[in-house]
Amino acid sequence: MQAVTFTGHGDTDVIEYAEVPDPDVGPEDVLIDVKAGALNHLDVWTRRGLPGLDLELPHVPGSDAAGVVVDTGEAVTRFEEGDRVALSAGVSCGECEFCRRGEYPLCVSYHVIGEHVPGVHAEYAAVPQDNLIPVPEGVDWVTAGSTTLVFQTAWRMLIDRADLSAGESVLVLGASGGVGHAALQIAAHAGAEVYATGSSEEKLRYAEAHGADHVVDYEEENFADWVRTETGKRGVDVVVDYIGAGTWRDSIRSLAKGGRLVTCGGTAGPNPETDIPRIFWNQLTILGSTMATPGQVDDVMELVWDGTFEPAVREVLPMSETDRAHALLEGREGFGKVVVRPDSELE
Structure with missing residues (x-):
C-alpha cells in the first residue's frame, strides 16, 4: 500500500509518499480503508523530532483520519465490515490509578497514534477498536477525517x-x-x-x-x-x-x-x-490539558456530527503532496484544517 512516511527528522523534504507493507491486524485491531485524514501541528513537531521522542523509522504520521472498516481482529466486538469510523488518537492503559478514576489523558503510559506509534496517513490503517468512534451516514469524509483531535x-x-x-x-x-x-x-x-x-x-x-x-x-x-x-x-x-x-x-x-x-x-x-x-x-x-476522555470525545463529536460545530478546511490535498500540507501549517497560511486523502481516492 501507499503511505506518507519519513525516514529521518528534518524539513519537509524528508516526507515521502511511498510503498510500505500492509499493516498487521491484531486481535483487538480494526483495519480501515482510509478516506481522508487531517494534519495537526503535532505532525510537524513529530517530523522535526520532538525532544525525547524515539521513533522507529521509517514512520507513518497522522493522528486524524476516517474511513470504512474492511477487516477486524478476532477479539473485536464494537465494529464490523462496512462500518464508517473515525480515529480518536489517544491511547491509555485503562488500568492505572488515573484510568480507574476516568482521567484517561493522565494515564501513566498515555501515548498518541501518529506521534509515538505509527499513524494513519496511508491507504489502510490498523487501529485498536477502542480508538475508533462511529461516523453517521451523511457526514462527509473530509469532516469526519479532520475534526476529532482538535x-x-x-x-x-x-x-x-x-x-x-x-x-x-x-x-x-x-x-x-x-x-x-x-x-x-x-x-x-x-x-x-x-x-x-x-x-x-x-x-x-x-x-x-x-x-x-x-x-x-x-x-x-x-x-x-x-x-x-x-x-x-x-x-x-x-x-x-x-x-x-x-x-x-x-x-x-x-x-x-x-x-x-x-x-x-x-x-x-x-x-x-x-x-x-x-x-x-x-x-x-x-x-x-491534553486530548480528552472517551466520554468527552462522544459529547463533542455528537455536536460535530449534527452540524452544531463545523470544521473550517483551508485545503484538501492528495497524500503525495503532504510536504505541501506541512508547509501550509508552518507558514500559517489560511484558516482551519489541511486535509490529505490517499491518491487512490482522488483518481
Missing part, C-alpha cells in the same frame, strides 16, 4: 479543565488554527463572550464567522493591551493559549483577577518567561 482537545480545555460558564469571557489565541477555530465555536456554544486574535483581515473575518464577538490583528496591536481596553481594564475570565513562548506573558496580562489560562501546547516554543507576581497577586490558575 475538537476533543478544545472541548476538554474549555468545558472540563477551564470549567467555562455562560456569561464568562474567553480569549482564543491563534483563532485560525485547528484547536483555535474549534475553541471559538465551543466557547460561543457555551454562552461565553469570545475575543480572538488573528494575523490578517481574512483570518479575522473567518473568526467572526466561527463565533468570535471581538477580533484583533495581533501583528498590528498588542493583544493584551487590546483586551484590557475592550474590557475596561478588567481582562477576560479564560485565555486559550497553545502558542507558548511568544504570547505567555501577555496571556497572563489579559486575565481578569481569578482568571484561568489553559494550554495544550507551545507551537512557538515550550519555555516562556512568566510573570509570577501577577499570578499570585491576581489569584490566577494555569491549567494544562
Whole structure:
C-alpha cells in the first residue's frame, strides 16, 4: 500500500509518499480503508523530532483520519465490515490509578497514534477498536477525517479543565488554527463572550464567522493591551493559549483577577518567561490539558456530527503532496484544517 512516511527528522523534504507493507491486524485491531485524514501541528513537531521522542523509522504520521472498516481482529466486538469510523488518537492503559478514576489523558503510559506509534496517513490503517468512534451516514469524509483531535482537545480545555460558564469571557489565541477555530465555536456554544486574535483581515473575518464577538490583528496591536481596553481594564475570565513562548506573558496580562489560562501546547516554543507576581497577586490558575476522555470525545463529536460545530478546511490535498500540507501549517497560511486523502481516492 501507499503511505506518507519519513525516514529521518528534518524539513519537509524528508516526507515521502511511498510503498510500505500492509499493516498487521491484531486481535483487538480494526483495519480501515482510509478516506481522508487531517494534519495537526503535532505532525510537524513529530517530523522535526520532538525532544525525547524515539521513533522507529521509517514512520507513518497522522493522528486524524476516517474511513470504512474492511477487516477486524478476532477479539473485536464494537465494529464490523462496512462500518464508517473515525480515529480518536489517544491511547491509555485503562488500568492505572488515573484510568480507574476516568482521567484517561493522565494515564501513566498515555501515548498518541501518529506521534509515538505509527499513524494513519496511508491507504489502510490498523487501529485498536477502542480508538475508533462511529461516523453517521451523511457526514462527509473530509469532516469526519479532520475534526476529532482538535475538537476533543478544545472541548476538554474549555468545558472540563477551564470549567467555562455562560456569561464568562474567553480569549482564543491563534483563532485560525485547528484547536483555535474549534475553541471559538465551543466557547460561543457555551454562552461565553469570545475575543480572538488573528494575523490578517481574512483570518479575522473567518473568526467572526466561527463565533468570535471581538477580533484583533495581533501583528498590528498588542493583544493584551487590546483586551484590557475592550474590557475596561478588567481582562477576560479564560485565555486559550497553545502558542507558548511568544504570547505567555501577555496571556497572563489579559486575565481578569481569578482568571484561568489553559494550554495544550507551545507551537512557538515550550519555555516562556512568566510573570509570577501577577499570578499570585491576581489569584490566577494555569491549567494544562491534553486530548480528552472517551466520554468527552462522544459529547463533542455528537455536536460535530449534527452540524452544531463545523470544521473550517483551508485545503484538501492528495497524500503525495503532504510536504505541501506541512508547509501550509508552518507558514500559517489560511484558516482551519489541511486535509490529505490517499491518491487512490482522488483518481
